[in-house]
Amino acid sequence: MASSDGNKNTEPWGGFDDNIIQGTGSAVIDIENMDDTSGSSFEDMGEMHQRMKEEEEVAEEAEATEEETGEDGEFLGMKGIKGQLRRQVADEVWQAGKRQASKAFNLYANIDILRPYFDVEPMQVRNRLIESMIPIRMIHFPQKIAGELYGPMMLVFTLVAILLHGMKTSGTVIREGTLMGTAIGTCFGYWLGVSSFIYFLAYLCNAQITMVQTLSLLGYGLFGHCVVLFVTYNVHFHSLFYILWLVVGGLSTLRMVNKQVAALISRTVGQTPRLILCGTLGALHMLFLLYLHFAYHKIVEGILDTLEGPNMPPIQRVARDLPVVATAAMNAVNATVKTLGVILQSQ
Amino acid sequence: MAEVEETSKLMFAGLSDVSISGDIPVEGEINVPVGTPSQDKEYSTLDEPVKDTILRDLKAVGKKFVHVMYPKKSSALLRDWDLWGPLLLCVTLALMLQGGSVDSKDDGGPQFAEVFVIIWFGSVIITLNSKLLGGTISFFQSLCVLGYCIMPLTVAMVVCRLVLLGGSWVFSFIVRLIVVTASFSWSTFASTAFLADCQPPNRKALVVYPVFLFYFVIGWMILTFSPSA
Numbered sequence: 001m002a003s004s005d006g007n008k009n010t011e012p013w014g015g016f017d018d019n020i021i022q023g024t025g026s027a028v029i030d031i032e033n034m035d036d037t038s039g040s041s042f043e044d045m046g047e048m049h050q051r052m053k054e055e056e057e058v059a060e061e062a063e064a065t066e067e068e069t070g071e072d073g074e075f076l077g078m079k080g081i082k083g084q085l086r087r088q089v090a091d092e093v094w095q096a097g098k099r100q101a102s103k104a105f106n107l108y109a110n111i112d113i114l115r116p117y118f119d120v121e122p123m124q125v126r127n128r129l130i131e132s133m134i135p136i137r138m139i140h141f142p143q144k145i146a147g148e149l150y151g152p153m154m155l156v157f158t159l160v161a162i163l164l165h166g167m168k169t170s171g172t173v174i175r176e177g178t179l180m181g182t183a184i185g186t187c188f189g190y191w192l193g194v195s196s197f198i199y200f201l202a203y204l205c206n207a208q209i210t211m212v213q214t215l216s217l218l219g220y221g222l223f224g225h226c227v228v229l230f231v232t233y234n235v236h237f238h239s240l241f242y243i244l245w246l247v248v249g250g251l252s253t254l255r256m257v258n259k260q261v262a263a264l265i266s267r268t269v270g271q272t273p274r275l276i277l278c279g280t281l282g283a284l285h286m287l288f289l290l291y292l293h294f295a296y297h298k299i300v301e302g303i304l305d306t307l308e309g310p311n312m313p314p315i316q317r318v319a320r321d322l323p324v325v326a327t328a329a330m331n332a333v334n335a336t337v338k339t340l341g342v343i344l345q346s347q
Numbered sequence: 348m349a350e351v352e353e354t355s356k357l358m359f360a361g362l363s364d365v366s367i368s369g370d371i372p373v374e375g376e377i378n379v380p381v382g383t384p385s386q387d388k389e390y391s392t393l394d395e396p397v398k399d400t401i402l403r404d405l406k407a408v409g410k411k412f413v414h415v416m417y418p419k420k421s422s423a424l425l426r427d428w429d430l431w432g433p434l435l436l437c438v439t440l441a442l443m444l445q446g447g448s449v450d451s452k453d454d455g456g457p458q459f460a461e462v463f464v465i466i467w468f469g470s471v472i473i474t475l476n477s478k479l480l481g482g483t484i485s486f487f488q489s490l491c492v493l494g495y496c497i498m499p500l501t502v503a504m505v506v507c508r509l510v511l512l513g514g515s516w517v518f519s520f521i522v523r524l525i526v527v528t529a530s531f532s533w534s535t536f537a538s539t540a541f542l543a544d545c546q547p548p549n550r551k552a553l554v555v556y557p558v559f560l561f562y563f564v565i566g567w568m569i570l571t572f573s574p575s576a
Contacts, residue, residue: 111478115481120553122549
């Protein structure tokens, strides 16, 4: 324990004045005598920081008025110095933590990463929407797929809205979940999931297609789905649906496949991988439209019933299901869903 | 006078190396300002009665409602943004849209949480979209505008509920359709009056479409709401 020399304090224990001022810069501190009485919790660090700033201002004023500056590194064995040390350490940790947090925030929450993919004009979006229905043929030079995210995102949200409308008008009941959650989950799941799958397949086939390009390609392909579903959720004829499915769905699929092929032509990709890639893409796209149309005629409740009791047919006949052609398809889908349900149940 | 100058020169001699050419005696008074009125005002909001604070905030919210009712190009909504109004409207709408039946078999209507989540996540996504398209509006300002512009739809919901209390189904449906369509277009128009200004001029359509879709979904939820008996 050092004694206090040359300070002007009147209290026997030394007071706070000079040594607090010196304590901010002192390096000689007797650690053995430290105790835990002056704790500093991190929750209070902000206030402590503020208080330290104020103390520094007070200290500056005091220093300006005093002529003698005193000695550095004077330790008086008081709780004031120990508290000062703990506060200093905690303050430094606080500052370091704040710096790291703001660095992490600037790195991950920086939406500027996505900014170049939203750099479009309305004319471009409109043109791409129209072109997504026109299958281009016989392209002999490699074409680059434009990577843009605004159009696909808006199309996915539109699909969600249309799906919601369809579910509501067909009286779909979803027990374990909400209507909105299911719609969003289905559409975004398809868009992100199938894009990742196609990206993975392209990676396997050594074709250089970026994730943004597959997202963009698939997103614009959903335009056909939106149109078909919008029409058939309001006009309930199954034959009309099949015609639209083939025509509109087929057109948009052909367009996507052709674009894919065109993007792959220049690379050293053989015939088989190209076939696999484009075949998968086409099949998934068409099947998704089929699924969206049939899935929300009480089929969700049907699947749950299938799991509980194997006697009920998964798809309930709704009054508007009139054409005979539909019943054959219905039975086929019934059988598929039943087997799926049995498989799921057995797992 | 000479003595004063000499003493002042001595006192300020030490300052001569602080990039002042020559010894320029500085005269005057330096006073620490004691209790400026603005400082007093800042601290006194803690001491004022709670009634004053609440009334002040309510007045600000009310003023913004008036701005939404008559959307003209003023920046009051943007400058002093607050989220009280949107919260109030969102909670009111969600409460009114709750399906009456608690039967687990029948999902009568969108539950409170669904409406709440749709409104807030929809607003967040529209804000992000407008920022990514190069908008100059800040995050919370955009949330504020979108939230306040739900007000016509809330009014429509109240009207729909009243209309559903009685009357024939077809007639009430037509009335509800007209009311919801009118309020939805009013909401879209009001919010674009504020939001579209903060965009480069050729991209206004790209910002308007998500707003249109957002209010369309909310309007559709209001229109298809039918309270279970």
